[in-house]
Amino acid sequence: MNKKLSLTKAKSNSEETVKKVKPKRNAKRFWKLKISSGLFIAPSFLGVMTFFIVPFGVIIRYSMLDNPISAKYVGLENFKSVASNEAFMTAVKNTAMFSAIAVPLAVVLSLILAIVLDLKIPFRSQFRTFFLSPMMVPVASIVLIWQVLFHNNGAVNDFIMKFGLERIDWMKSKYSIVVIVILFLWKNLGYNMILFMAALASIPKDILEVARLESANAFQTFFYIKTRYLSSTVLFVTIMSLISSFKIFREIYLLTTDYPYPTMYMLQHYMNNKFKKLDYQALSAGAIMMSLVMILIIGLLFIIEERFGKDVEG
Amino acid sequence: MIKEDNQYAVRVDDKTGDIDELVRLHEMGKKQQKARKNISMELLRKMDKRAAKTRRILYLTKISIATIVAAIFAIQFLLPIVLTISNSFMTSAEIASNYGTVFAINSNGGKVYISEKVNLKFIPDMVSFSQYATVLFKSPEYLLKFWNSVVLVGPIVLFQLIVATLASYGFARYTGKVRAVIFFSYVILMLMPYQVTLVPNYLVSDWLKILDTYWAIWLPGIFSPFAVFLLTKFMKRIPTSMIEAAQIDGAGEWQIYRRICLPLCKGAICSAAILVFIDYWNMVEQPLILLADGEKHPLSVFLSKINSGEVGLAFAVATIYMVPTLLVFLYGEEYLVDGITYQGGVKG
Numbered sequence: 001m002n003k004k005l006s007l008t009k010a011k012s013n014s015e016e017t018v019k020k021v022k023p024k025r026n027a028k029r030f031w032k033l034k035i036s037s038g039l040f041i042a043p044s045f046l047g048v049m050t051f052f053i054v055p056f057g058v059i060i061r062y063s064m065l066d067n068p069i070s071a072k073y074v075g076l077e078n079f080k081s082v083a084s085n086e087a088f089m090t091a092v093k094n095t096a097m098f099s100a101i102a103v104p105l106a107v108v109l110s111l112i113l114a115i116v117l118d119l120k121i122p123f124r125s126q127f128r129t130f131f132l133s134p135m136m137v138p139v140a141s142i143v144l145i146w147q148v149l150f151h152n153n154g155a156v157n158d159f160i161m162k163f164g165l166e167r168i169d170w171m172k173s174k175y176s177i178v179v180i181v182i183l184f185l186w187k188n189l190g191y192n193m194i195l196f197m198a199a200l201a202s203i204p205k206d207i208l209e210v211a212r213l214e215s216a217n218a219f220q221t222f223f224y225i226k227t228r229y230l231s232s233t234v235l236f237v238t239i240m241s242l243i244s245s246f247k248i249f250r251e252i253y254l255l256t257t258d259y260p261y262p263t264m265y266m267l268q269h270y271m272n273n274k275f276k277k278l279d280y281q282a283l284s285a286g287a288i289m290m291s292l293v294m295i296l297i298i299g300l301l302f303i304i305e306e307r308f309g310k311d312v313e314g
Numbered sequence: 315m316i317k318e319d320n321q322y323a324v325r326v327d328d329k330t331g332d333i334d335e336l337v338r339l340h341e342m343g344k345k346q347q348k349a350r351k352n353i354s355m356e357l358l359r360k361m362d363k364r365a366a367k368t369r370r371i372l373y374l375t376k377i378s379i380a381t382i383v384a385a386i387f388a389i390q391f392l393l394p395i396v397l398t399i400s401n402s403f404m405t406s407a408e409i410a411s412n413y414g415t416v417f418a419i420n421s422n423g424g425k426v427y428i429s430e431k432v433n434l435k436f437i438p439d440m441v442s443f444s445q446y447a448t449v450l451f452k453s454p455e456y457l458l459k460f461w462n463s464v465v466l467v468g469p470i471v472l473f474q475l476i477v478a479t480l481a482s483y484g485f486a487r488y489t490g491k492v493r494a495v496i497f498f499s500y501v502i503l504m505l506m507p508y509q510v511t512l513v514p515n516y517l518v519s520d521w522l523k524i525l526d527t528y529w530a531i532w533l534p535g536i537f538s539p540f541a542v543f544l545l546t547k548f549m550k551r552i553p554t555s556m557i558e559a560a561q562i563d564g565a566g567e568w569q570i571y572r573r574i575c576l577p578l579c580k581g582a583i584c585s586a587a588i589l590v591f592i593d594y595w596n597m598v599e600q601p602l603i604l605l606a607d608g609e610k611h612p613l614s615v616f617l618s619k620i621n622s623g624e625v626g627l628a629f630a631v632a633t634i635y636m637v638p639t640l641l642v643f644l645y646g647e648e649y650l651v652d653g654i655t656y657q658g659g660v661k662g
Contacts, residue, residue, distance in 0.1 A: 033567075037488045038493075040481060041481045041496070044478065044481030044537060044539075047477065048537050048539055051518060051534045052534075055511055055514025055518055059513070116380045116384050119377060129647060130391055132650070135639075135643075136592070136636055138595075138635045138639075139618065140614065141394070141629075141635075144628055148413055186390070186394075189387075189391075236547065243504055254598070254618050294502055298501055298505070
């Protein structure tokens with residue numbers, strides 16, 4: 001007992017001496033690491049600063065002026081007028097609806113495809129290439145083909161009418177959202193699937209083996225083991241899909257031009273039209289509102305990832 | 315690598331079968347076993363065979379259903395590519411007759427009604443290279459634009475990756491509060507639609523006096539935060555023990571970056587390169603606004619305008635435009651998959 005006590009005492013003594021030196025050295029090393037790794041970020045940060053962040057500051061300034069030339073400060077007037085604008089609200093509604101439908105669908109479908117390919121089916125690698133192939137098709141060519149498929153006299157209607165159904169004017173009805181969701185899924189499922197396949201392959205084999213020996217069935221293994229390991233990938237795929245759901249506008253725009261059917265009128269259409277009209281203050285106010293919503297959504301996703309992803313992250 | 319795992323899985327399956335049998339034998343108890351040893355062994359063997367048979371049938375149906383599902387998806391995914399390539403071998407007259415109804419209103423306002431409905435044809439009536447001949451030999455503008463695309467996209471991909479690997483190393487090496495905020499703002503900036511950054515981008519380009527030059531496209535492209543976001547995720551997976559080991563061996567930050575992070579993230583870098591390349595290869599808005607001179611526009615801008623007028627040529631131009639992407643893909647697909655699959659210090 002005594003010996004132990006003296007030992008701990010000696011230990012604490014030596015710790016104290018170490019403590020006197022260590023923090024200093026640690027702090028020095030810490031700062032060195034902080035600065036040297038910061039230098040690696042510097043080029044990128046400077047570039048992003050000049051080409052993205054400073055411009056964003058300019059946008060914030062514009063959003064509070066009546067117009068860039070007379071530059072009169074009007075406070076939140078622009079935000080009020082934009083928020084009460086009917087076109088803006090339609091655009092917000094459509095964009096939100098599109099993302100709310102397309103992103104979860106993309107995540108779920110690509111997960112299903114990944115699981116299907118994870119079974120030992122023949123021609124796996126060929127299938128993988130096929131699913132990735134839409135990434136290769138030039139945007140303009142996609143637009144061309146989508147027009148051929150979904151035009152009122154297009155191939156899809158032709159196919160539908162063979163079964164005695166009414167033809168649907170896909171691009172100019174409430175079904176237009178179906179067209180763009182299909183376009184989005186077609187383009188992005190492949191890459192998401194690859195991400196999921198990688199995550200499935202990285203689940204430790206011994207854990208799955210143990211589950212098998214404990215006679216867990218396929219559903220149990222999936223829900224109790226695989227979902228735990230997939231959670232961080234699910235979030236990553238969600239963020240990537242969200243990004244691409246905003247990039248799909250290029251296709252939608254080429255498909256529909258400036259003023260599409262109301263259900264296809266996206267936020268980006270609104271911004272584009274405001275840009276063409278040189279209405280910078282409305283454009284900026286709209287952009288800021290949009291980025292606030294984005295910050296909320298992405299922030300939430302990041303927090304969720306912190307909570308769930310940590311314990312299994314490889 | 316995956317194949318091996320699968321074989322392993324099959325072996326495990328067999329083993330479980332053995333264990334199942336053992337357990338069952340054990341459960342029967344010694345008494346019963348003694349009394350009906352001969353009969354029960356026979357029965358058991360039969361039952362086991364039957365069970366194996368049903369298991370095998372179940373397995374086969376599962377696999378075949380999965381294959382069919384995958385095949386259905388694959389056909390739909392391949393359809394547009396096949397359509398583009400096969401239609402590029404048709405004459406413009408045939409294309410006009412096939413898709414006349416869709417594009418009739420667009421082509422110079424004149425009506426070209428030939429058939430009431432669209433003819434989705436995969437096999438041309440007569441294979442002809444007339445589209446290619448027109449694109450490649452009769453009108454050199456297409457090749458010029460193609461070259462413009464190469465000149466625009468090449469430097470962006472190269473330098474964006476250099477800048478991004480450096481930055482993502484910095485982000486992965488140390489995460490403080492300031493850096494977390496910067497990284498978060500990178501993600502937000504990535505989500506901004508191009509129209510939003512367009513005005514200020516125009517102003518910045520004007521201020522730097524690079525408007526109407528390729529620099530106006532190159533610089534924002536090179537500093538785009540997309541690759542940083544993608545690569546940081548992978549750099550963070552490199553085990554700290556590895557980096558610490560290198561530090562103890564006397565490696566500086568640059569050496570760790572150059573000798574450890576870059577080789578380990580090779581796959582991820584390749585996959586990022588593919589994504590960045592595809593993104594910029596298809597750009598439309600940036601050159602339209604930042605390059606007033608139409609001569610400097612890449613083929614993608616040209617291709618997006620071609621839709622309405624010269625449908626007859628569009629497929630051939632699209633096919634030619636697809637070739638570099640195809641090459642990048644064929645060369646890099648393994649990396650694309652490997653790069654994402656890479657986890658931790660040991661592969662697999």
